[in-house]
Amino acid sequence: MNALVALCHFCELHGPRTLFCTEAVHPPSPDLSSQAGVPVPGDRDRDGDREGEGLTMRANSSATQTGEMCEGCRSLPVSHPGFVSIDDETGIRFLSHQHPRQSQLFSVVRQACVRSLSCEVCPGREGPIFFGDEQHGFVFSHTFFIKDSLARGFQRWYSIVMVAMDRIYLINSWPFLLRHLKLTIQSLQSTALKVFDSEQGVFPQRAMRMNSVFSPAVLPHQRNGNAARSLTSLTQHPNLWASLHSSFSWLLKASGSRLTEKLLEGAPTEDTLVLIERQTEQEEEMSCWEGAEGGGSKHHQTESSLSHDFLCDHLNDLPGPKIRSLRHLRQVLGVADFRQLAWHVLMGNQVIWRGADPGLIQSAFTELKSLLPVGCVRSVPYSPQYEEAYKCNFLGLSPDVPIPAHVSSSEFSVLVDVTSEKSCQVSAAGDDDICTMYQFSLRSANTQPTDRGPSLLNKLEVALSNENLSVDVVSHCLLCLKEEWMNKVKVLFKFSKVDGRGREDTQKVLALLGATGPGEEDNVRLLKYWMTGLSKTYKSHLMTAVRGGERSPSQ
Amino acid sequence: MSIQYEVEQLADSYGVADSFPKDFGYGEEEADIEDSPAPSDSKPRILLMGLRRSGKSSIQKVVFHKMSPNETLFLESTNKIYKDDISSSSFVNFQIWDFPGQVDFFDPTFDYEMIFRGTGALIFVIDAQDDYVEALGRLHLTVSRAYRVNPEINFEVFIHKVDGLSDDHKIETQRDIHQRANDDLADASLEKLHLSFYLTSIYDHSIFEAFSKVVQKLIPQLPTLENLLNIFISNSGIEKAFLFDVVSKIYIATDSSPVDMQSYELCCDMIDVVIDVSCIYGLREDGSGSAYDKESMAIIKLNNTTVLYLKEVTKFLALVCILREESFERKGLIDYNFHCFRKAIHEVFEVGVSTPRPVGPQAVGSPCNKAVALNGTPRSTV
Numbered sequence: 054m055n056a057l058v059a060l061c062h063f064c065e066l067h068g069p070r071t072l073f074c075t076e077a078v079h080p081p082s083p084d085l086s087s088q089a090g091v092p093v094p095g096d097r098d099r100d101g102d103r104e105g106e107g108l109t110m111r112a113n114s115s116a117t118q119t120g121e122m123c124e125g126c127r128s129l130p131v132s133h134p135g136f137v138s139i140d141d142e143t144g145i146r147f148l149s150h151q152h153p154r155q156s157q158l159f160s161v162v163r164q165a166c167v168r169s170l171s172c173e174v175c176p177g178r179e180g181p182i183f184f185g186d187e188q189h190g191f192v193f194s195h196t197f198f199i200k201d202s203l204a205r206g207f208q209r210w211y212s213i214v215m216v217a218m219d220r221i222y223l224i225n226s227w228p229f230l231l232r233h234l235k236l237t238i239q240s241l242q243s244t245a246l247k248v249f250d251s252e253q254g255v256f257p258q259r260a261m262r263m264n265s266v267f268s269p270a271v272l273p274h275q276r277n278g279n280a281a282r283s284l285t286s287l288t289q290h291p292n293l294w295a296s297l298h299s300s301f302s303w304l305l306k307a308s309g310s311r312l313t314e315k316l317l318e319g320a321p322t323e324d325t326l327v328l329i330e331r332q333t334e335q336e337e338e339m340s341c342w343e344g345a346e347g348g349g350s351k352h353h354q355t356e357s358s359l360s361h362d363f364l365c366d367h368l369n370d371l372p373g374p375k376i377r378s379l380r381h382l383r384q385v386l387g388v389a390d391f392r393q394l395a396w397h398v399l400m401g402n403q404v405i406w407r408g409a410d411p412g413l414i415q416s417a418f419t420e421l422k423s424l425l426p427v428g429c430v431r432s433v434p435y436s437p438q439y440e441e442a443y444k445c446n447f448l449g450l451s452p453d454v455p456i457p458a459h460v461s462s463s464e465f466s467v468l469v470d471v472t473s474e475k476s477c478q479v480s481a482a483g484d485d486d487i488c489t490m491y492q493f494s495l496r497s498a499n500t501q502p503t504d505r506g507p508s509l510l511n512k513l514e515v516a517l518s519n520e521n522l523s524v525d526v527v528s529h530c531l532l533c534l535k536e537e538w539m540n541k542v543k544v545l546f547k548f549s550k551v552d553g554r555g556r557e558d559t560q561k562v563l564a565l566l567g568a569t570g571p572g573e574e575d576n577v578r579l580l581k582y583w584m585t586g587l588s589k590t591y592k593s594h595l596m597t598a599v600r601g602g603e604r605s606p607s608q
Numbered sequence: 609m610s611i612q613y614e615v616e617q618l619a620d621s622y623g624v625a626d627s628f629p630k631d632f633g634y635g636e637e638e639a640d641i642e643d644s645p646a647p648s649d650s651k652p653r654i655l656l657m658g659l660r661r662s663g664k665s666s667i668q669k670v671v672f673h674k675m676s677p678n679e680t681l682f683l684e685s686t687n688k689i690y691k692d693d694i695s696s697s698s699f700v701n702f703q704i705w706d707f708p709g710q711v712d713f714f715d716p717t718f719d720y721e722m723i724f725r726g727t728g729a730l731i732f733v734i735d736a737q738d739d740y741v742e743a744l745g746r747l748h749l750t751v752s753r754a755y756r757v758n759p760e761i762n763f764e765v766f767i768h769k770v771d772g773l774s775d776d777h778k779i780e781t782q783r784d785i786h787q788r789a790n791d792d793l794a795d796a797s798l799e800k801l802h803l804s805f806y807l808t809s810i811y812d813h814s815i816f817e818a819f820s821k822v823v824q825k826l827i828p829q830l831p832t833l834e835n836l837l838n839i840f841i842s843n844s845g846i847e848k849a850f851l852f853d854v855v856s857k858i859y860i861a862t863d864s865s866p867v868d869m870q871s872y873e874l875c876c877d878m879i880d881v882v883i884d885v886s887c888i889y890g891l892r893e894d895g896s897g898s899a900y901d902k903e904s905m906a907i908i909k910l911n912n913t914t915v916l917y918l919k920e921v922t923k924f925l926a927l928v929c930i931l932r933e934e935s936f937e938r939k940g941l942i943d944y945n946f947h948c949f950r951k952a953i954h955e956v957f958e959v960g961v962s963t964p965r966p967v968g969p970q971a972v973g974s975p976c977n978k979a980v981a982l983n984g985t986p987r988s989t990v
Contacts, residue, residue, distance in 0.1 A: 063687045065660070069711065170687055170688070174688065205661075205682075206683055206685065208684060262681045
């Protein structure tokens, strides 16, 4: 835990002062110092942005603190080397001295000290309080009194502050800190009380003060008399600072090992689930093959190409021009053709690209696949013969492969023919002029209008046509749209398949999901198609959960 | 001087709890104030500033919390700004802010503009028994900065703890401080900034008198009140009349004849006597009731032919008069005049209640325009 503990005192002469400060210094290691939190030693960048306000605090306090410092606001003399403890396991060193070693911490501690003693009130005056902000750190502060027979009001104000940048951490440590700081404070108070009682027994201050007022001999008042006594003399504890150092160091170490931070990534998306499922399937398959005979090596290859297919990185090795983004594809095909193609992709129709350049086709598929949830994608990147629609919804073919008649006349498929321009055969011409190198012709027997829906495509097109949005933003937008519709798919699946509700009810749900309206038909088709892409884990989970849920109320 | 007194109407008077609700260990009250910042922040403030150990907290405790001056020896040092809201028990409808002398509130980490923006009066306390050179430096710094933020503030300087000084020494100290402070201001070309100086001590009534003057400057109705008092005493044969805030013994108005310290002290003592007696004998069996209420009134006849006359005016205010025995023979007239006076005072403050609270100097106009009929004589005021 990146934190710091300090003992502060409200000096009768000088106001709030830091008395004793214990900080943890991490061993120089790149990951440790990059961890956010309290500025780590050697993290000089922070020095800059703190400088402005740090200076004023420093100028103010260093002038007064070095110049005039009384018994009461001094713990260790400047010549004292301070205390060091080293944690052997982690290599963290705990350093204690009057002030923090680093200048940027100085102002943070000073601020915490002033606020804990002069600004933030704990109701009842003694007790714990929490305050702070992102800029100056968060502070857990416990104020308390120490009896002093010579002090005004016979007691002095102290506070122990714990400063950290991590608010949640500090708040979670509250009960722990409170319990242990109380022990430290109580031991200080009880020893001080003994000293106080013995002093009062020898020389009752109360009577002395009453009498002295009326005897003119005491005049003029000694403003700087022995107003300030050190905590050591108030407690008569010779090893006070050493023992405070050890208890503060322990506190830092213990609160650091008490809670550890874990990054929680949220629930896995459907795409991740599907990918995991496929991977385990492949692994099972692989082990079967390997167990059978040595012919497994061939399969190995296909599998790895399959998974590469999903991760879509392998293609970059292929030469020739590529489609770089959906927006690029849209420019290349033209707005109308792109709309039609994307519509077919989203509806689950078979998309066939026929051309001589497998690299180009694959890059186009990569972009088009991003429109769908992973579970809906079955692709054959480049094949020498036609593959049926149930096998793949993305099919790349070489230019001379014939398309069967039932396919070319079907409204559930779309064919993109990529033909090279004769004039420009040089493949080194670069990506920008795909249009000049190739001609794209789109053919489909589909008779339905493609310009109404689905809503997802309408929204995506708005994003694509807005040139102010970068490609990155558009892809995030697509991601969100997909998640949004995937959630609708889940609701619909639960409703229609698991619960088996009727048509009318389903219609109501669709209205609720915002799937009705002008593009209703397309939306519904999309939802139904995407349902096939749900992961098995999810489906089976839903089935069992619902059945379990149905059973339990009746029991 | 032997005092023979008769306290009338003890019947259902005094509840310490009601009039002086604060106990001196100031724990809980702070929380209350912090909890409701909105209403308390809207009240004009009186700031108590000065070097450490100059007596700020003592003044605040003695004036507003009836702390005995000797007890202030055992006050601990003030570590934060203590905001004391006494408007629930006192006519003084202000917040008193007591500052710790050790903390420099001009440090950029504090929002000193916020502190001074809503301030009515800044009282700077200087310990006269100490070397005051440092205090003068701080005084200059404080008032010049505060003036820049809010030139409407009344700047008051209490030359405090003068009880230990001889009379000559007092005068000399005041002259010296006055001279130096104004020289400093002139050097900074802040001649428009006016400082008022008072010699004060918590061991006599000077602190109450000084505080009275500070508070009077913040009361917009003051001219009207003074006028009413003038008319009242001239028609009743009374020598001197004070309108007192009972809790703090601050007089918020008096007639225009000069105030002499002894008569003020006499009236203060009378309030103490009345409240103390009625506190002992005036409460009901179960301890309920209030020490000061509508029926509160007292007449004390001194053996030097002087009569002291006290009567309730409002919940927080009492009229205390000093008059000759022979004038007191016409008690009926005095009572009738008092009745008119009381009515007029209520009318003055009703304006403040019906319109938004009399905060700041804007509430003056209306009460003055009322033609207050006093003693049957219509008059136009101011």
